Amino acid sequence: MGYTAIIGLYRNARLVQIYQSLKREIPTGYVRFRMMSHNDLSRFFEPEGVAVSGSMQARSGTAYGVMKNMLDFGFSGRIYPINPSCAEVLGLKVYPNIDEIDANIDLAIVIIPPTAVPEVIQRCAQKGVRAAIVISEGFAEASEEGGRLQSQLVDISRRSGIRILGPNTLGVLNTSNYLVTGPYLLGYNKLVKGSIGYCAQSGLLTFGTHPVRDRAYPISKICDFGNKSDVNEVDLLAYLADDPDTKVICMHLEDIKDGRSFMEMAARAVSRKPVLIFKPGRNEASARAAASHTGALAGNDEIHEDAFKQTGIIRLSSWQDFWEVPRVFASQPLPKGNRVAIVTATGGAGVILVDEAVRDGLVITEFKTETKSKLAELSPRFVNNPVDLGPILSVMDNPSSVYEEVIPLVLADENVDCAVIVVHGGLMIPIFSSLRSRISQLSKPVTVFCYGINLAEMEESARQLESLGFATYFDLETAVRALGVAAAYSRIKSGLQNPGYA
Amino acid sequence: MGYTAIIGLYRNARLVQIYQSLKREIPTGYVRFRMMSHNDLSRFFEPEGVAVSGSMQARSGTAYGVMKNMLDFGFSGRIYPINPSCAEVLGLKVYPNIDEIDANIDLAIVIIPPTAVPEVIQRCAQKGVRAAIVISEGFAEASEEGGRLQSQLVDISRRSGIRILGPNTLGVLNTSNYLVTGPYLLGYNKLVKGSIGYCAQSGLLTFGTHPVRDRAYPISKICDFGNKSDVNEVDLLAYLADDPDTKVICMHLEDIKDGRSFMEMAARAVSRKPVLIFKPGRNEASARAAASHTGALAGNDEIHEDAFKQTGIIRLSSWQDFWEVPRVFASQPLPKGNRVAIVTATGGAGVILVDEAVRDGLVITEFKTETKSKLAELSPRFVNNPVDLGPILSVMDNPSSVYEEVIPLVLADENVDCAVIVVHGGLMIPIFSSLRSRISQLSKPVTVFCYGINLAEMEESARQLESLGFATYFDLETAVRALGVAAAYSRIKSGLQNPGYA
DSSP, rough: HHHHHHHHHHHHHHHHHHHHHHHHOOOOOHHHHHHTTTTTTTHHSSSSEEEEEEOOSSTTTHHHHHHHHHHTTTTOOOEEETTTOOOOETTEEEESGGGGGSOOOOOEEEEEEEEEEEHHHHHHHHOOEEEEEEEOOOOOTTOOHHHHHHHHHHHHHHHHOOOEEEOOOOOEEEEETTEOOOOOOSSSOOOOOEEEEEEEEGGGGGGTOOTTTTTOOOOEEEEEEEEEEEHHHHHHHHHHHHOOOOOOEEEEOOOOOOOOHHHHHHHHHHHSSEEEEEEOOOHHEEEEEEHHSSSOOOOOOHHHHHHHHTTTOOOEEEHHHHHHHTHHHSSSSSOOEEEEEEEEEHHHHHHHHHHHHHTTTTTEEOOHHHHHHHHHHHOOGSSSSSSSHHHHHOOOOOOOHHHHHHHHHHHTTOOOEEEEEETTTTHHHHHHHHHOOOOEEEEEEEEEEEOSSSSHHHHHHHHHHHTTTTTTSSSHHHHHHHHHHHHHHHHHHHHSTTTTTT | OHHHHHHHHHHHHHHHHHHHHOOOOOOOOHHHHHOOOOTTHHHHHSSEEEEEEOOOOOSSSSSSHHHHHEEEEEESEEEEETTTTTTEETEEOOSSSSSGGGOOOOOEEEEEOGGGGHHHHHHHHHHHOOOEEOOOOOOOOHHHHHHHHHHHHHHHHHHOEEEEESSSSSOOOTTTTTEEEOOSSSSSSOEEEEEEEEEEEEGGSTTTTTTTTTTOOOOOEEEETTTTTSHHHHHHHHHHOOOOTEEEEEEEOOOOOHHHHHHHHHHHHHSSSOOOEEEEOHHHHHHHHHHHHHHOOOHHHHHHHHHHHHHEEEEEOHHHHHHTHHHHHSSOOOSOOOOOEESSHHHHHHHHHHHHHHHHTTTOOOOOHHHHHHHHOOOGGGSSSSEEEEHHHHOOOOHHHEEEHHHHHHHOTTTOHHHEEEEEEETHHHHHHHHHHHHHTTOEEEEEEEEOOOOOHHHHHHHHHHTTTTTSSSSSSHHHHHHHHHHHHHHHHHHHHHHOOO
């Protein structure tokens, strides 16, 4: 964390103290100021020294679990276990409390009974720790008593300047330094470094409950907001907008704490990178369910819809889209327009993709005359979009050569902004190695729908395709919907750059 | 095939000959008559003797491939390979042509160059074979010349009464007798017997291109329509409506050959079992793509929409729904109404499920007072729907006991017609063995959304849950959407049974 940011935090804390002493509401100016100190969260994601308080019992769901995961991932920083009744764990010296640690602690991770949390956080703040993740549950989400404990945490944060993520969170994950703070044993090591920043208001949409490694999501950072007692979506938008490792922000939200700050920060983030938001609570019943889950009011959905449109946020509408759509931004260039080409191994897939593409605002382009004549040399049936390779594939000795010829031809067409390719996982993967460089020269996004009869083989193929730089999907329509979202962001971005034009 | 059906087939052929000799259009009465001989397709799905013509080269995509798959699956009938230049294959005697086979042949499977097909089918018809699957490609879907060859096949069928599935098809699959006719090597053996009848107008939506074994689809029959030169959706509706092994018909269509017959047969099928149809071609572009794929006009989508509504067909809207939604009918009883209960391990999933449930026409039920008090004994936080077990699960030594207590309690509530359960794949599977009998007594449908961090473990859990009789999903919203479709069919069915009431 830079010098300015530390001053910023100090000032925030002082300002809050002043306002509190005057018994006045903290003005929005404070929020705006905090937004400006955009390195606020660097200690959460890029700590050097991390203290972990809690049970050292060798099982899932404990402080031990947190550290085991960190070690398995190969976290590059220092780890300091804290527990009064233990001397050593996982080859690390255990300290009775934070004061005994004779080193700089950037981040404290706490997974202890809720009633004990405020005191521990207070001691962290006194020690000079500026960031804490409270994994423990049993706060505002659980009971009135828990709500009071959570208020104490907020008070400590405001008084001391220590920032708190949670409580009731799995914390964060960072593929740059292999930091992971979830307590449930993951059983695998480091993830592939990528550029999607995922944030969610529920553990269900983070790393603890999804096959993020097996499905090769190209992740930069993950954050579980938990109860959002302090750190919330505005902070994450600020941090991820500036994070050079993050190319796309994908956020699940059940409520928005401060609409005005959110909109300001969202607009700033959207000018830099796509911001995709999956926000359920569209109807009264789900808004009520959200309220009982997080204790916050979800608000009128039309207001959210308007706010998203105004700021250029793109709204996703399903759990699957939350995970899958951002892939296209992580590995692909932005399309210059919305004209899509479809290259398929089965006519049936072509029809379904066209249906979905039109629904997503894409145009089924017509190829230029030159392209058509070149395609016609390969087969007179290839001139239309979708290009259905199926009938030719089945009668060729070397079907992969058709893919290798058709895909670059189609992508080079000036009438084509982006393409989706339907391919059998397993059989056709080798051609993508050779296609890769020819495609990347053209700077147009390509998604791949991968099908097959054997799950393990398909999953392995998808991982290979992802590592070759293709955005790869197992769901047919999602492969083209992702391109629709990419084209939508491209339009939003050029509207921002040419306000008169849009 | 029964005696009546044989007479029926004979009469059809005679009738067609008479009409053709008079050079008059075949009247709809013919079609209706054919519809009545509902056992028409039994030779395709339940043959005793099967002849397979084509290349005996030991590779995928040949007649060899067809027979290898049949043997791997353990087909219970007799197999007769036909090839003039080969004596034995896969331990079976090879015959030079069909006339040399001194046994009854119910079904001929043909995978030879298109120009040779008409003659072979003619010989089959002369030999008395009443059903043929033409797997070969290169007919109407490929060229004008192919179209002429296809017309010849139709002529032979009309003159002789031999029914033809295809050309350009992977044929059929039947889990009762382990018949499978696709030529591409599947590399696995028999599937679990189930009760979904899948039919599709594209290989993409059948057994040759989807992990039907790994994802444990409970299948009774599969049929790829191919070019629909003869056998089409009306025949399949007729056959599957009567098939005792099929509880739900799930059909992908790009066009409908004969609207009137289709509607009559659909209405008859819907009165017996749910008919789900996935029909792309909603917009002009995709209708055009469908036309170029199958050579048939997709027609105005509003007409289809109306026809589906009138007959009680339920329209599915995605490739994923095509595969996943019918699970609920295969293993679950029909719900008596549309009031859903949600039992979840994460509050976030609960909110998303409520959102989707309302969209699907389900009602988030309120539990009865007795249920609430019993739930409150377990935790005061359990009284609302969704029941979020998350906060309790994480602090319990034996979290599975909560599932075991809450699920039967909730399902027994008179205000609950159906339920969706969110569960970690792997950890909680054992409890479902003990829950199974308690749940089945209540005769209410239950779907399970299975999450986790390890794909292989999740897939194994899903297979276990399916084998225990639970409809299991990896996609969150689909788990509740399937219940919405089940409730919709339940309403349609009671409307048919009580026409005044609906």
